[in-house]
Amino acid sequence: MSDFDLAQLVSTDLAEVTAYQPDTRPCPVILDANEAAPFLSKEARARLAQVTAEIPWERYPDAGATELRAALAERSGVTPGEIIVGVGSDEIIALLLTVLSRERGRGPATVVTTTPSFVMYRISARVRGMQVLEVPLDQDWDLPVPALIRAIEMSGPNLVFLASPNNPSGNLMNRERLEQVIVAAQGALVVVDEAYIDYSSRQQLDLFSKYPNVAVLRTLSKVGFAALRLGWVVARAEVVNELNKARLPYNISMVTQRLGTVVLREFAGEIAQGIRQVQEERGRLTAALRALPGVRVTPSDANFLWTHLDQPAGEAFEALIARGVRVRSFHPRGGRLSRSLRITVGTPEENSRLLQALGEVVGA
């Protein structure tokens, strides 16, 4: 007999949380995770191999990721003290929630975000016992300013997460509305998640210089380096100082630090070229999808297309899988997402296979 009872030990905050489980079943065409279409040249791959060959494997990495942060700071036009790097932006989201968690008033700390949006804001907040208010986006998938302001005034959040471009809807948030929410949330840190900004038509990093309560979240994951797991946040030095207290000292491996620095310093041209190719394919794919019967596609500022069908998305998803193409379906979320698919823009060949398969599924 053992007295061990896991349920007595596990945080009660985990009771209603399920683990994030990406679909890993093999499939010939994978367009479900917004990864970049491959673009890296042989020369670039050889350069990464060379840098890897010179790694002193017995050493710990630089705990402060000095060179990497310098490269990022240069790229963003801020100081290294205004940057903290994480194992993907997912780790930064977790870190922000861990640190800005002080209870205010009687209830737990609160996070305000929109829905549909990136699920890790909610999951990471709930795991930490924080309360999450998700305000539905308007019919154009843009910020519902009055409802957001009401939620902010009602709950006095510690953090507000706004993805722009948003995932899964792919659109940039209206600039004026973003600023209205930032001003209304003066007591909170407003995190503008720019995971897809490199694919978009507008920059918004100036929000960071303009408003003291704004932090900007970035990642290499959607521009060709998801394998590296490298994300960062641009925030005031005082915010970075607090985050550093809770950050694990060697969170960024030497592999990621060294390769990430090379990627940022040497591959900017190749990355920009890869982004242009995806933007061109995005145009072609949007037009071709819209030509299919019963298919609507909203304008995208990202590397994926928010696609709406006449038929239930779950059915279309399975029919696409049967044809060797995996996209992301949002039908489990129900409501206005029950007929929505999120389709990553892939290589020209992948996109053509997707078009062929979806054409069959919608009966073109």
Ligand SMILES: *Cc1c(COP(=O)(O)O)cnc(C)c1O
């Ligand atoms: C993919 C994604 C991220 C997470 O990126 P990682 O850097 O890979 O952790 C963050 N925010 C949004 C909106 C995303 O779509």
